[in-house]
Amino acid sequence: MSAVPATQAPAPKPKSYLENGHTVASWLLTGDHKRIAILYLISVSIFFLVGGIAAGMIRTELLLPKGVFLENDSYNKVFTLHGIVMIFFFLIPAIPAVLGNFLIPLMVGARDLAFPRLNLLSWYVYMAAGTLGVIVILLGGVDTGWTFYTPYSSLYSNSQVGLTIAAAFLAGFSSIFTGINFIATIHKMRAPGLTWFRLPLFVWAHYATSVIIILGTPVIAITLLLVGVERVFRIGIFSPELGGDPILFQHLFWFYSHPAVYIMILPAMGVISELISAFSRRPVFGYHFVAFSSLAIAGLGFLVWGHHMFVSGQSMYQGVVFSLISFLVAVPSAIKVFNWTATIYKGTVKLDTPMIYALGFIGLFLIGGLTGLYLSSMATDIHLHDTYFVVAHFHYVMVGGTIMGYLGGIHFWWPKMFGRMYPDNWGKLSAVIVFIGFNLTFMPQFVVGYLGMPRRYHYYYLQPEFQPYHIMSTLGSSVLGVGYFMPVLYLLWSLKYGKKVGDNPWGASGLEWETSSPPPTTNFLEMPIVTKEVYTYDAEKAEEEFEHRQELIEEVTG
Amino acid sequence: MAAIAAEQAHSHDHHGPLHHQFEDLDQQNEAYLVGMWAFLVQEVMFFGALFLTYTLMRWQYPMDWYFAHNELDWKLAGFNTFNLLLSSFFAAMGVRSAQLKDRKGVLLWLGGVLLCCLVFLGIKYVEYALKWEHHLVPGPSFFYQGEANPGVAQMFFGLYFAMTGLHGIHVAVGLIVFGILWLMWYFRKTIVTEDYMPTEMCGLYWHFVDLVWIFLYPLFYLIPHP
Ligand code: HEM
Ligand SMILES: [Cu+2]
Numbered sequence: 001m002s003a004v005p006a007t008q009a010p011a012p013k014p015k016s017y018l019e020n021g022h023t024v025a026s027w028l029l030t031g032d033h034k035r036i037a038i039l040y041l042i043s044v045s046i047f048f049l050v051g052g053i054a055a056g057m058i059r060t061e062l063l064l065p066k067g068v069f070l071e072n073d074s075y076n077k078v079f080t081l082h083g084i085v086m087i088f089f090f091l092i093p094a095i096p097a098v099l100g101n102f103l104i105p106l107m108v109g110a111r112d113l114a115f116p117r118l119n120l121l122s123w124y125v126y127m128a129a130g131t132l133g134v135i136v137i138l139l140g141g142v143d144t145g146w147t148f149y150t151p152y153s154s155l156y157s158n159s160q161v162g163l164t165i166a167a168a169f170l171a172g173f174s175s176i177f178t179g180i181n182f183i184a185t186i187h188k189m190r191a192p193g194l195t196w197f198r199l200p201l202f203v204w205a206h207y208a209t210s211v212i213i214i215l216g217t218p219v220i221a222i223t224l225l226l227v228g229v230e231r232v233f234r235i236g237i238f239s240p241e242l243g244g245d246p247i248l249f250q251h252l253f254w255f256y257s258h259p260a261v262y263i264m265i266l267p268a269m270g271v272i273s274e275l276i277s278a279f280s281r282r283p284v285f286g287y288h289f290v291a292f293s294s295l296a297i298a299g300l301g302f303l304v305w306g307h308h309m310f311v312s313g314q315s316m317y318q319g320v321v322f323s324l325i326s327f328l329v330a331v332p333s334a335i336k337v338f339n340w341t342a343t344i345y346k347g348t349v350k351l352d353t354p355m356i357y358a359l360g361f362i363g364l365f366l367i368g369g370l371t372g373l374y375l376s377s378m379a380t381d382i383h384l385h386d387t388y389f390v391v392a393h394f395h396y397v398m399v400g401g402t403i404m405g406y407l408g409g410i411h412f413w414w415p416k417m418f419g420r421m422y423p424d425n426w427g428k429l430s431a432v433i434v435f436i437g438f439n440l441t442f443m444p445q446f447v448v449g450y451l452g453m454p455r456r457y458h459y460y461y462l463q464p465e466f467q468p469y470h471i472m473s474t475l476g477s478s479v480l481g482v483g484y485f486m487p488v489l490y491l492l493w494s495l496k497y498g499k500k501v502g503d504n505p506w507g508a509s510g511l512e513w514e515t516s517s518p519p520p521t522t523n524f525l526e527m528p529i530v531t532k533e534v535y536t537y538d539a540e541k542a543e544e545e546f547e548h549r550q551e552l553i554e555e556v557t558g
Numbered sequence: 559m560a561a562i563a564a565e566q567a568h569s570h571d572h573h574g575p576l577h578h579q580f581e582d583l584d585q586q587n588e589a590y591l592v593g594m595w596a597f598l599v600q601e602v603m604f605f606g607a608l609f610l611t612y613t614l615m616r617w618q619y620p621m622d623w624y625f626a627h628n629e630l631d632w633k634l635a636g637f638n639t640f641n642l643l644l645s646s647f648f649a650a651m652g653v654r655s656a657q658l659k660d661r662k663g664v665l666l667w668l669g670g671v672l673l674c675c676l677v678f679l680g681i682k683y684v685e686y687a688l689k690w691e692h693h694l695v696p697g698p699s700f701f702y703q704g705e706a707n708p709g710v711a712q713m714f715f716g717l718y719f720a721m722t723g724l725h726g727i728h729v730a731v732g733l734i735v736f737g738i739l740w741l742m743w744y745f746r747k748t749i750v751t752e753d754y755m756p757t758e759m760c761g762l763y764w765h766f767v768d769l770v771w772i773f774l775y776p777l778f779y780l781i782p783h784p
Binding site: 105110111112113114115116118176179180181183184185187188189210214215216217218219221222223226229233234235236237242243244245248252522527 | 577578581592596
């Protein structure tokens with residue numbers, strides 16, 4: 001087979017991005033999107049741990065109707081810490097800044113993002129925000145909840161509101177920088193032949209996410225700034241005592257924070273589209289619909305914020321409109337779920353670790369999304385508002401959706417990032433444990449919330465009958481914790497001992513699989529030219545295999 | 559960031575205004591433009607929340623808003639408006655000179671922008687200092703004895719300082735940006751002399767800053783009797 005003359009040495013394998021410099025400075029001053037993604041991977045993992053510890057404290061406290069070890073004040077601080085860290089420092093950056101950063105240039109066939117320095121700056125700003133966050137914890141924490149509702153946050157709270165606002169403000173700008181970078185890159189740096197409709201759905205989802213980031217994040221930034229101004233100078237803006245308008249705060253807050261939930265879920269949906277198609281070996285069913293549903297979510301997502309304020313004193317007629325538009329926004333989400341299901345149908349499904357996460361995502365997101373509809377019907381929401389039902393709803397979408405998607409994506413692209421494979425059996429086991437632990441944690445919260453357990457309370461001794469649900473939930477959260485910790489161990493293990501794999505271990509389609517694993521610093525040795533449609537899995541072949549398997553099954557079962 | 563350049567050095571020649579991640583200058587310039595516009599959209603939303611707050615407050619307290627605004631000096635600010643418009647004209651001419659690679663022209667026009675920046679900030683300083691003397695800066699020293707409700711007057715001045723202050727910060731950033739740009743042209747740095755796009759982007763930013771003021775001026779200084 002080897003026809004190469006002995007004198008002509010084979011071309012040396014290009015240095016991978018991991019080998020291009022080993023000093024600390026070569027990491028901390030890098031412009032390489034892949035290295036910045038790794039920096040982000042490490043940092044968001046640390047914050048995930050911090051948020052997770054706070055979650056463990058919350059669940060422990062709720063084991064007993066009278067509480068276990070936290071005072072009112074410290075409980076408030078713990079759940080605030082949990083919310084702020086998880087939302088601003090983990091869920092929002094996790095998929096875009098780690099997977100998006102790593103993959104978008106690869107997927108569009110570019111050497112890097114459009115603005116490498118801005119990308120690095122975004123990480124530094126994120127770290128500055130994180131450092132402020134740690135300082136806040138050391139100085140005693142903050143107790144307003146992640147929602148910073150006025151007038152409590154601006155006039156009454158005696159905790160570190162100012163610094164926390166500064167941290168959230170900075171974290172916001174770090175994601176704005178990422179968003180600007182993605183938009184410019186996706187618009188202008190696609191390889192020749194890579195038309196918009198040949199882009200992987202992962203890229204579409206990140207494009208929609210970036211649009212939301214750019215339109216929404218500045219609003220929360222300025223709103224939090226105004227809370228700070230009101231707190232420091234006592235000028236009435238949001239506090240009725242001073243002539244301000246607290247409902248205005250809620251409008252501005254949710255104008256960002258509802259779209260923010262799509263900043264968290266859309267990238268995960270992008271990941272799931274890739275996984276489903278790769279492990280069913282079929283192109284995503286209704287590609288255009290899935291692509292446009294991302295944009296529809298980005299657009300409609302800006303028109304529904306009032307569903308968080310049904311009982312806040314906004315006009316009832318406003319509530320009706322917000323309720324109807326909230327029903328509408330569930331349509332594009334449903335389109336995605338249906339199309340993924342249709343993709344799997346008659347596909348040659350391979351249940352590798354990433355696929356198990358993806359299937360988990362579909363199930364859990366379905367429940368999370370549907371309960372969102374209960375909450376956006378005004379009549380039911382009056383009963384359910386501020387109960388554990390809401391807590392369960394958003395954990396189903398954020399933990400069951402975003403974190404499942406994130407972990408699925410990490411497992412899928414891990415061999416691309418580091419060139420080594422983790423032990424698949426451990427991966428499958430962890431995925432199943434996460435799924436079980438998750439449901440055990442949050443399913444009881446739907447019930448106890450429906451029965452009337454309010455959120456953000458640290459005791460329930462007037463209703464001791466709630467205890468079994470809380471015990472189940474706490475038990476589930478420890479299972480979930482184990483499920484999350486396992487990947488940390490075997491993924492780290494695999495960095496050194498994992499089996500080396502080729503460029504495309506999954507046999508997946510997409511430009512990122514056409515370069516070496518791990519990729520060289522410039523991603524591709526020569527400019528890729530795209531002549532194929534997206535997701536070129538052979539549908540007919542998949543169908544044949546499917547029928548063949550059906551025959552086998554029939555033979556076996558008689 | 560020397561490391562970025564060094565990282566890419568083996569694989570790609572790095573000289574002139576073209577950065578390693580782009581194929582050619584056209585692609586780079588277009589990407590810059592998209593990025594800049596995305597940034598400006600972000601800025602619009604950033605100020606947008608403030609304008610919304612202003613609108614609601616003024617709608618709620620129309621009379622007090624009117625009385626409080628009488629404390630502001632519309633003539634000084636009017637001069638400043640003219641001054642900013644002029645600076646936008648200078649900036650546009652500067653960009654044109656950059657496109658024509660006319661270094662002298664660029665230095666001249668951008669010098670004009672810098673001058674206007676300084677004048678604007680100077681006048682703003684005088685205005686703020688007067689407010690401070692008259693105890694119209696919100697906070698413990700605030701003392702107002704006009705026809706408006708003092709609490710609402712404080713809200714008015716709170717928003718006044720927040721919005722013009724944020725705008726002022728943008729002008730100060732403009733001063734720095736144009737200062738650096740001017741020096742780069744002066745020292746004939748190829749990044750700016752070979753490619754007009756950096757100058758164009760500074761110009762875009764400056765027009766945006768100007769535009770914000772075009773809204774701020776009537777909203778704060780020219781309130782009609784309701
Ligand atoms: C299918 C579309 C969805 C609908 C119709 C929906 C509806 C709602 C409604 C009406 C509420 C307010 C409940 C209340 O406070 O009484 C709510 C809360 C919440 N939702 Fe959703 N939701 C949807 C999807 C999502 C997604 C995808 C996420 C996140 C990834 C999410 C995250 C949240 C969060 C974090 C809250 C609670 C905010 C808080 O008060 O702290 N939702 N949802
Ligand atoms: Cu919402």
